[in-house]
Amino acid sequence: MAWKVATFNVNGIRSRMAPVLEWLDRHRPDALCLQELKCQNADFPLDAFRKAGYFAAFRGQKAFNGVAVLSRSEPSEVLLEFGDGKPDEEARLIAVKLNGIWIVNTYVPQGRSPEEPAFEYKLDFFGRLKSWLDGRFEPSQPLVWTGDINVAPEAIDLFDPKRLAGKVSFHPREHEALAAVAAWGLVDVFRKLHPDTKQFTFWDYRLPQSFKRNLGWRLDHIYATRTLADACLECQADGEPRGRETPSDHTPVWAEFDLERLGAE
Amino acid sequence: MAWKVATFNVNGIRSRMAPVLEWLDRHRPDALCLQELKCQNADFPLDAFRKAGYFAAFRGQKAFNGVAVLSRSEPSEVLLEFGDGKPDEEARLIAVKLNGIWIVNTYVPQGRSPEEPAFEYKLDFFGRLKSWLDGRFEPSQPLVWTGDINVAPEAIDLFDPKRLAGKVSFHPREHEALAAVAAWGLVDVFRKLHPDTKQFTFWDYRLPQSFKRNLGWRLDHIYATRTLADACLECQADGEPRGRETPSDHTPVWAEFDLERLGAE
């Protein structure tokens, strides 16, 4: 029996309910991680997801950020913060334990540009994430890290790696920070299964016709700990929602795992 | 051969192009008067109307008001102001001469409430209109006055005349002002043809389920000078557009005239 996990930066959940509900209906993932809810907790459309057969754990915030995990079974644990004592945290992290497997959903800061403080904040976020994984989890456990990671790991993961080398989301310091997190014990399952495939998950609104011309980036990822990654059957970005009338700038990514090959649950 | 004239307060032409073009296609009026364009001249969708086979005369304004007349033949004259010397006028009047018949399209100020200056401005608008008709036209000529008149003439023309008596759009001073314009020589052709029919043209967004519960007002009218009114074959409000997904708060009204009974053109 395959276990399906997905991620989707919705760019405003209130403006994206139709495509999200249709996507849930078509794919029936066991868990769907959402980023950029851009709404407060009180405005989160809990009922609509319940009617669609999904539990929802979420952390909203006014206007910006906001993350959720929708799931067909109820999480046994939910975490909403790193809990490392840094104050006034933004709503960029949520982790849920589903049938014994942790799913960590992050909306990594975009970073603006390497010259700005936002870039350091982004790098620091990766550092905090690594420390948090180190302190709370074991790489030997089945665990998924997913979300809008806001880094294209390699040249194949963006439309113009030469021109964009050193820019935000494709900068050596970001690659280093991401690699440090992965070194904890996480595998990019899309790239594991498709070593040579160029497949994007984000196309900038501000670039004219970016989706039609496929001028995109692979910024949304599904990482898994080693044993779980070995049980991964497939991972794909689904460009369909990005082709619609008023889409998010991101599109969903999903992965299927054969949990029986794992002995989990 | 019937001559068909219609009026539609669109509440933002840019947000209402689909229903307007479909309505034009289905009804093929000789003239369609629009109010509340809510766009500047530069943003008026002239090309789309041309493709649909219509000429357009219009007076836009940023954010508010804005009036247009779409017509299958090109107007021989267009007027955009009362020209009575009052400054800084809002885009609430357009008149076009079509095949020898003047069509006067107004978006009469709503008036807010009888206690506010906006109410006096509304009454003054009727006064200016009357003077303008007096100075420029003859009631013996065929002439149509239509648009969002923002007054329910009689008790039958709103859903709760008792509770709303004396409120804006159903106030004695508005009735007086409207009657004074009509006394120039204009007949409400809907009421002429349907003396006892309760039929609304506006349902407030702010009243829950107002359209479904038919809690409406007849605020959009087609007046004609005597000889033309006598040639009127039919006049109806078409509720269909108001029943759609994201409708205007108003719905179109149309009237057909038998011009041969007139000897016009």
Add this chain to the structure above:
DNA sequence: GAGGGTGATG
């Protein structure tokens, strides 16, 4: 409740 304007962010 639904248009529109402005200004901010990505």
Add this chain to the structure above:
DNA sequence: CATCACCCTC
């Protein structure tokens, strides 16, 4: 280009 916030009008 497309979110959201806050403002105004009907």
